[in-house]
Amino acid sequence: MKHPNIPHLLQNELMDPTLTSNQQRLLDTLLDNLDGMVYRCLYDLNWTMTYISKGCEALTGYPAQALLNNQQVSYENITYPEDRARARETIAQAVTHGQRFQLEYRIIRANGDIIWVAERGSAIFDQSGQAIALEGIIQDISNRKRIEQDLFSAEQKYRSMFENSTLGMFQTTKSGMYLNANQALADLYGYASPQALIGYLNNISTQLYVSDSRRAEFTEAVRAQGRVQNFESQVYKHDGQQIWISENAHAVHDAEGEILYYEGTVEDITERKNNEHIIRQQxxxxxxxxxxxxxxxxxxxxxxxxxxxxxxxxxxxxxxxxxxxxxxxxxxxxxxxxxxxxxxxxxxxxxxxxxxxxxxxxxxxxxxxxxxxxxxxxxxxxxxxxxxxxxxxxxxxxxxxxxxxxxxxxxxxxxxxxxxxxxxxxxxxxxxxxxxxxxxxxxxSGLLAKQLGERNEIEYGLGHALQREELMLYYQPKIDMKHGGVSALEALIRWQHPDRGLVPPDQFIPVAEETGHIFAIGEWVLQTACRKVKSMQQEFGYLIPVSVNVSPIQFLRGNLVETVQRVLRQERIPPYLITLEVTENARFKDEVMFMRTLEQLKRLGVCIAIDDFGIGYSNMAYLKNYPIDELKIDKAFVCDLEQSVTNGNILLALINLGKSLHKSVTAEGIETEYQHTFLLHSGCDLGQGFYYSKPLSEQALSAFMLEQQARLAHLDRIPEDTAIGLPDQPF
The missing domain is CATH 3.30.70.270 (Reverse transcriptase/Diguanylate cyclase domain)
Structure with missing residues (x-):
């Protein structure tokens, strides 16, 4: 039966009578399995679709039926408005010249996301040579676009660093000619510009180094060690003055291992060299x-x-x-x-x-x-x-x-x-x-002396707190916002001081970090949290993950990986039940160490959460590279949600960022029904705060869990979404 909106010629082409049913089925399967959307559309104002493969929904978010004959939406409408005219003009030019067309533009998916697509195809002409339809394939190229943008940004960043660095930077040939130099190097050698330096110095061995053999010693050192570090030499400035420099450089090789050029940095150390003998005397x-x-x-x-x-x-x-x-x-x-x-x-x-x-x-x-x-x-x-x-x-x-x-x-x-x-x-x-x-x-002053005395008292007491069993853990539930059950617990340390009473962590953790007590305390917290996992399983019959806070000092200077591995082995706890929470700013103290420690911890199988997320370093590009499982949005964005539209927008942005990176998102500091509802409808996974529960002692936690079980049972909702799963045997 012919569709009333499809010309007779196109109707015949959709069902080729020369194809058997098996051949037609094979053709349909091949088209549906292609990476992208195969289509045929009328050459009209709305790109009216007369055939669409199953790839339509993966690409656009709409089922194929929604776009066929513009039943719910036209392809023109989902084309990004700013790209429509350009896309139509590109296709029109190709059709006019009887050529295949190829173009890139953006579309708006059903969920509102904007993605880049590439379209390739050609026109269908009737017997009079009039274009009546288009057919081709449309594919998602968002990842490639992101990579291109990242590469462009990296190139721009490198060039900015090269041009604006206060260190002299260079690239030279094996034979001793400058290929590239920055302004800092030109300034160091007394040239007006990098171009002037490159144009004048065409033989580094004789024109730059005071010692004729120094360039050969440089190249030999690079050949033997792969690089030179703190390579000190006397050189001539443009005006003939002699100065001392220190070079750090390495060779850049091609795919066959041949040296393409040398590159590195130069620092003027003249003052230091000239004063070394004086320093020894004074x-x-x-x-x-x-x-x-x-x-x-x-x-x-x-x-x-x-x-x-x-x-x-x-x-x-x-x-x-x-x-x-x-x-x-x-x-x-x-x-x-x-x-x-x-x-x-x-x-x-x-x-x-x-x-x-x-x-x-x-x-x-x-x-x-x-x-x-x-x-x-x-x-x-x-x-x-x-x-x-x-x-x-x-x-x-x-x-x-x-x-x-x-x-x-x-x-x-x-x-x-x-x-x-x-x-x-x-x-x-x-x-x-x-x-x-x-x-x-x-x-x-006397008051300051008193404050210092109190600090010293805390420092002294911390040295005995573990032995005297004065430290304890409270637990604050993390609530599954969709189902309302307890999804996990966060372990929070407290100190029952014999004279000062219950001391909160913000009063003694900084002292512990300064004195090094944080390493023993951190291991005790992890060990106690692991034991809590086992006791919760014995008490309630299922596993509940527990997260512990890790100080940046532990993370970057201690043997954290070895400690975690040892405790997990001793307590026989599956690693995925433990989450280590580290603040966002910790990575800037030593980024290389931070990344290495993250990777080692992930190999152990533990989960990693970024705590106080959103208030640290503004550049969040690191999230895509780091093995992070959970983002904990800082309570600063939640506490004033009712009065602050800005906070609401920031929360939505942070939640969407986490979702796009496939991270679990937790909001901290939830205290009101409004905040809970807002975050629930914004797609936040977990909630934590006084609205659900304050931090609880072990006894209070047991009562809270029993109450939760009773409430969920009353609602006929077994906490299967909150329990990780029952083991074959107890720990």
């Missing part, structure tokens, strides 16, 4: 700044104390630490960091009186000694001048920095009379200033 002088060094501190302070005792005066000891110096050092390199320290040292010198002394204690730490004070308050204008001077803009390698500093101050003889004790008091005050938000001056 044991009490800081080689970078010319200030007194740490070894000279005690002697200098002792002489000032003797003078103060005779004159019945006081001395202020100011411990200064530059805020955010490490970020500058890591970003622009140590050379820029050294230049910054030199300028800071010069500014401190400008702030001093003839009787004052400045000590570079190490790194970005300085100590100012202010003798001859009648009272402690006399130090205030001196320190205010230091803060003001350091805060003035500093220019380094075309970068301008606005530095701040934190200062801790102790007073002789008010706070102590011994050199080490005075420095310890100033150091403690500095610690307080930095914890208070930095860019502050903190004077040591």
């Amino acid at each position: 044991a009490v002088t800081d080689n970078l700044t010319g200030l007194l060094n740490r070894h000279a501190f005690s002697g200098k302070l002792a002489s000032l104390i003797a003078e103060a005792d005779k004159a019945h005066r006081k001395i202020a000891i100011a411990f200064i630490d530059l805020d955010h110096f490490k970020l500058i050092n890591d970003t622009l390199g140590h050379r820029a960091g050294d230049k910054l320290l030199e300028k800071i040292a010069q500014r401190l010198i400008q702030c001093t009186r003839p009787t004052d002394a400045i000590v570079r204690f190490g790194g970005d730490e300085f100590v100012m000694l202010y003798p001859g004070l009648r009272a402690a308050d006399d130090a205030e204008p001196l320190l205010a001048r230091v803060m003001e001077t350091i805060s003035q803009p500093i220019e380094i390698n075309d970068y301008v920095f606005n530095m701040t500093c934190s200062v801790g101050v102790s007073i002789y003889p008010d706070h102590a009379t011994e050199s080490d004790a005075l420095l310890s008091c100033a150091d403690s005050a500095l610690y307080s200033a930095k914890n208070a938000g930095k860019n502050k001056v903190q004077l040591f």
Whole structure:
């Protein structure tokens, strides 16, 4: 029977009478199994589809029947609006010239997703040569488009790094000619531009190196070791001046193993080389700044104390630490960091009186000694001048920095009379200033001493807490938002201190991280959580996964992988029942170590969750490369959901991001019915917060689980979605 909307010619072509039923069935099967959508459509305004293969639904999200003859939607309507005119023009040009067409454009899937597709095909003409239909195949090329974009971004990033790096960067031929150089290298060698450097230096061996044999030694070292590191040489600048450089370089090979070129970085080390013999002689002088060094501190302070005792005066000891110096050092390199320290040292010198002394204690730490004070308050204008001077803009390698500093101050003889004790008091005050938000001056005081005493008490108590069985775990349920059952538990540590009562983790975990107690505590938490898995199975008859928080210190500096493996083996717990939660910012402390540890943990079989997700580093591209199972959205985006449209939009974006990456998504801090409903309808997998349950002691958890079982049984919903599964035998 002919379809009323299909011309007679096309009707005949759809059912070729020369094909047997088996041949027709084979043809249909082949078309349906192709990767993409095979189609035939009328050459009209809506691309009216008269035939579509089964690949339609995988490609567009619509069943084939929905697009046939525009029954529910036309192909024109699902073509991305901004691409419609271009697509139609491309096809029209091909049809006009009797050629096959090939094009790429975007379509809007049934769920609203926008994807890239590639279409190939040709026109069908009637006996008069008029185009009446199109036929071809349309395929999803979104992955290729993403790869192309990633490659383009990587190339742009590399070029930006090459051009803007403060280190000299180069590529040279085997014979000794420059292929490429950046502006930093041109500046280092005294050329106006990279092009000028490349044009002038056509024989590195004789024109650059002072020693004629140095280039040969460079190439031999690369041949023997694959690279050179800290390869130090004397070279000529463009004006003939001799400088010292340090090179790090390696060879780039082709597919056959032949060397294509050398590439690497160059750093000017002239100043260091020229001053090495002076440094050895000046044991009490800081080689970078010319200030007194740490070894000279005690002697200098002792002489000032003797003078103060005779004159019945006081001395202020100011411990200064530059805020955010490490970020500058890591970003622009140590050379820029050294230049910054030199300028800071010069500014401190400008702030001093003839009787004052400045000590570079190490790194970005300085100590100012202010003798001859009648009272402690006399130090205030001196320190205010230091803060003001350091805060003035500093220019380094075309970068301008606005530095701040934190200062801790102790007073002789008010706070102590011994050199080490005075420095310890100033150091403690500095610690307080930095914890208070930095860019502050903190004077040591009785209150500060009390706070430090409390911290020391916590530090001392932590050393005995495990042996005295003062630590305990509370458990907060993770609720399956769709079914309402308990999907997992998060183990949360508490400390029942004999004098201070129940101490929350935010008061003692930072101390544990600083002192190294975190490693023993972390192992105890993991071991206790594993035992809880077994006891829950014995009590309720099914397995419930448990997650534990892992400190970045454990993750990056401890033997976490070995610890997890040992505990799982000892407790005989399947690895998939344990989730390790690590904060998003942990990876930036040492990304290489972070990635290696993740991969090793995944090989053990444990699950990995990113905690406090969304409040860390803004670039989330790392998610696609890391073996992560769960994203835990930080409660900061949930707590104000009722009043904040922005929070709602961010939540939707984070949930969709997790879903697109096939990660489980958990929302933390749910406290209201509105928040629960919003997240449920947004597709969030798991919920956690006071709306469901606060963290529970072991006894309270048992009561909560029994109540949950009773509620689900009443609703005739067996918690099969929440239980992982029953083992053949108990643990």
